Amino acid sequence: MAKKLRIDEDECIGCESCVELCPSAFEMNADGDKAIVINEDCTDDCVEEAIDTCPVSCIVFEG
Template identity: 35%
Template sequence: MSRTVAIDIDACIGCEACAEEFPEVFSMGPADLPQVYNPEGVDEEKIEEIMDLCPANCIIWEDD
């Protein structure tokens, strides 16, 4: 089973850490909240790094 990175917008505090750290995956969208625009922009190991850095723990894996 594969998985895709996603953001729990309800939990997000808009700190922009994900977009600053990995702009090849995340960008800031409407209402200054991040969005995943390129889920394959970096490997899963790098995604795990930003998950650990996220102060709101709102970057998650969703099953495809």
């Protein structure tokens, strides 16, 4: 089974670094205060960079 990209929205501080680095996988929610995954199957190189850059380490691959 393929791993799925996830964000722990309770931990997300809304810094937008993942959205800036990898807009093919992330965007801000409707309130603009938390990041959400828009492509849980994204395998772009920028996903790993977003995971490594997240200041609260709330982005993971699960599964």
